[in-house]
Ligand SMILES: Nc1ncnc2c1ncn2[C@@H]1O[C@H](COP(=O)(O)O)[C@@H](OP(=O)(O)O)[C@H]1O
């Protein structure tokens with residue numbers, strides 16, 4: 474199988490990070506640390522990035538990692554308490570780790586996009602994580618702009634009332650699989666074509682999209698049920714597993730020039746594509762992962778079961794020009 478080492482390593486690292494995140498949520502009631510852009514980060518985001526970057530640095534030392542977080546704030550003297558908490562959490566995975574080592578592992582994620590790189594969102598949906606809702610650990614390998622491996626760990630996700638904790642894995646050309654966390658039987662995943670599964674998913678956070686326009690487009694393609702609102706790339710998982718036919722993320726009227734970050738999408742895109750679905754931006758263009766840490770050549774994201782994709786794009790064109 475192609476990319477076997479990369480796939481195995483990504484699964485192991487994301488599974489360890491998922492356990493760390495769940496331990497933080499269970500043991501210490503995480504609170505938000507405010508970043509420069511006012512968005513939240515937690516002890517678990519930092520711990521997850523440290524654990525995954527350590528594994529990547531060891532196994533693939535020359536691969537750059539483009540991760541969401543960096544350790545500059547954590548290095549400030551005023552951050553001694555959260556740093557100690559991050560270190561303590563990482564020690565559950567890697568015993569006898571020092572805080573210095575933790576900081577350096579986090580900063581291993583400050584790489585830049587190149588011919589071959591990994592992109593990491595140590596917690597996608599930090600707001601969901603803090604609320605006790607959905608979040609995901611998202612890791613992908615990209616070569617020449619093409620996503621080759623994508624792993625999404627969703628510790629709080631379940632379908633049809635199952636035990637929470639699902640891991641989605643995709644390798645280009647080899648399909649998508651679903652596995653319970655932390656381990657269990659693997660099953661292949663396909664998107665759904667069933668008309669009664671015509672549900673659509675969107676963000677919980679209204680400011681991350683355009684919910685009025687999303688509802689109008691969904692209705693135009695015959696989806697009459699209310700949206701299922703869910704944090705993080707778990708939404709890609711829902712489409713890949715056939716629990717939703719559509720995920721819409723249209724530019725928010727409050728930030729019309731926002732460009733999506735690569736780590737918010739890379740793993741999810743491959744998981745859906747390899748399950749038989751389709752992902753483009755709102756104009757039907759493929760997402761371009763070759764340009765840097767933002768999808769500068771794209772606006773909005775449309776994720777579907779494939780079958781309804783062209784109809785959605787046509788409805789969107791009408792909604793935008795109306
Ligand atoms: N104005 C905006 N439009 C779209 N996405 C945004 C946004 N502001 C922040 N985000 C991204 O939305 C992600 C969460 O997605 P969702 O709304 O689907 O749960 C955040 O990831 P993090 O939580 O990793 O920071 C953040 O990168």
Ligand SMILES: [Mg+2]
Pocket residue numbers: 512513541599
């Ligand atoms: Mg964030």
Ligand SMILES: [Mg+2]
Pocket residue numbers: 594596597598736737
């Ligand atoms: Mg994110």
Ligand SMILES: [Mg+2]
Pocket residue numbers: 518541594595596597598599
């Ligand atoms: Mg994040």
